Amino acid sequence: MAQRKNAIAGSSGGVQKYHPGGFFADGKVAEIGFDGKKRYLICYDQNTRGLEYLEQIESEGVIYSPIHLMPDNLVETGAVLVPDKATEYGQQDDLILALASHINKYVEVDEDFLYLSTAYILFTYRYSDVSNLGYIRVIGEFECGKSRYLQAVGRLCYLPCIFSTAPTDASIFRVSERYPGTLVIDEGDKNFSDTNSLFVKILNSGYQKEASLIRCSGTSFTPESFGCYGPKVLACRYPYDDPALESRLISYNMQPKTREDIPLLLGQEFLEEQKVLRQQLMMYRLENLGTPQRTIPIIPEIGNRKNQIYFSISLVVQSEMLVAHVGSYLTKAYKDELIQRSVQGPEAELLHIISTLLKQHGEKIPLKSIAKQYNEEHDLEKMNTRQIGKCLRGMNLHTSPGTGNVTCYEHKEPLFKQAASKYGLVQ
Numbered sequence: 001m002a003q004r005k006n007a008i009a010g011s012s013g014g015v016q017k018y019h020p021g022g023f024f025a026d027g028k029v030a031e032i033g034f035d036g037k038k039r040y041l042i043c044y045d046q047n048t049r050g051l052e053y054l055e056q057i058e059s060e061g062v063i064y065s066p067i068h069l070m071p072d073n074l075v076e077t078g079a080v081l082v083p084d085k086a087t088e089y090g091q092q093d094d095l096i097l098a099l100a101s102h103i104n105k106y107v108e109v110d111e112d113f114l115y116l117s118t119a120y121i122l123f124t125y126r127y128s129d130v131s132n133l134g135y136i137r138v139i140g141e142f143e144c145g146k147s148r149y150l151q152a153v154g155r156l157c158y159l160p161c162i163f164s165t166a167p168t169d170a171s172i173f174r175v176s177e178r179y180p181g182t183l184v185i186d187e188g189d190k191n192f193s194d195t196n197s198l199f200v201k202i203l204n205s206g207y208q209k210e211a212s213l214i215r216c217s218g219t220s221f222t223p224e225s226f227g228c229y230g231p232k233v234l235a236c237r238y239p240y241d242d243p244a245l246e247s248r249l250i251s252y253n254m255q256p257k258t259r260e261d262i263p264l265l266l267g268q269e270f271l272e273e274q275k276v277l278r279q280q281l282m283m284y285r286l287e288n289l290g291t292p293q294r295t296i297p298i299i300p301e302i303g304n305r306k307n308q309i310y311f312s313i314s315l316v317v318q319s320e321m322l323v324a325h326v327g328s329y330l331t332k333a334y335k336d337e338l339i340q341r342s343v344q345g346p347e348a349e350l351l352h353i354i355s356t357l358l359k360q361h362g363e364k365i366p367l368k369s370i371a372k373q374y375n376e377e378h379d380l381e382k383m384n385t386r387q388i389g390k391c392l393r394g395m396n397l398h399t400s401p402g403t404g405n406v407t408c409y410e411h412k413e414p415l416f417k418q419a420a421s422k423y424g425l426v427q
Contacts, residue, residue, distance in 0.1 A: 033085065085282075137236060
């Protein structure tokens with residue numbers, strides 16, 4: 001590694017500022033480095049391709065340091081993984097092959113998800129170049145490889161912060177503020193994961209760059225704004241209760257391994273491979289952060305939310321092969337999502353009932369007629385008209401008073417088609 005230096009020569013002093021990573025001047029990028037003993041900054045000039053290792057840097061009267069004003073030991077203990085240097089990786093295809101080979105060596109997943117995982121790792125090193133993103137979530141029972149996936153994939157993402165269990169909400173706020181990289185959360189299930197859960201609110205706001213959560217802190221209850229934007233890799237045993245959060249996930253159902261060549265234990269070889277890959281990925285970030293994006297066509301077969309995820313990855317990952325695998329996997333995932341929606345709740349069935357009653361009732365269908373037909377098919381889980389009205393409004397469908405003050409479903413074809421598409425109803 002190049003010898004570390006003190007501050008840039010001629011430093012005249014200035015305002016001290018913690019630098020978590022990214023641009024500090026035109027074309028100049030700095031990232032936290034750690035050699036096992038001391039933090040420093042890995043500095044790269046995209047114009048001259050010069051690489052330096054500095055204890056601090058000065059730019060326009062501001063002195064940037066890798067040490068926060070309130071120090072922590074997350075880097076020193078390995079809770080946040082940072083490389084000790086940035087090294088060459090050849091062509092991007094060489095790096096892609098190295099990443100995919102490493103994942104495949106230690107985890108058993110299908111081909112599309114293998115290359116999607118590879119693309120997501122590369123994406124995390126440039127996620128700040130886009131305004132929206134999705135999260136990866138592996139799901140399944142114990143002994144199906146979820147934790148192994150987090151080790152093989154999550155630890156290679158940009159500035160990964162490793163949580164072995166579902167973190168407290170406060171810890172997510174503080175870590176995201178100090179190390180705006182990738183949250184890697186094992187056992188990411190929560191007792192309550194509906195829309196009222198703060199954990200869910202954090203994940204729901206963290207997919208969008210401009211979004212933030214305001215919390216009161218300290219004994220004076222001073223309001224503070226926390227940005228939660230950033231990639232996340234989660235492992236869960238069960239789906240979340242909030243459908244909005246589920247739609248922001250790239251989910252993969254893990255299965256017990258069948259390959260005999262996957263090692264049961266991870267040793268020094270695994271750690272050394274990851275150390276080298278993190279060094280190469282850091283150079284990938286330093287060289288490519290902020291570079292122009294390309295135009296990507298939408299995938300008409302998937303919904304807007306999945307297209308947002310597809311766009312965010314494909315805009316910054318310059319590999320046609322990886323983009324093709326990302327699109328293929330998200331298309332299959334969207335079809336599976338439609339199937340799950342159709343069997344998990346009453347929405348799809350209510351839409352089907354409405355489609356059969358339109359010829360009989362016209363543009364206004366009494367909710368009691370919908371309830372009657374629905375309840376004829378259900379001995380236990382019956383619904384009253386109020387519950388049906390709430391469910392319809394949740395799908396953005398309209399209800400209004402009819403003759404005799406009877407509440408009716410008011411049919412609007414564009415909204416109905418939109419709901420039918422969302423819940424997998426074939427018309």
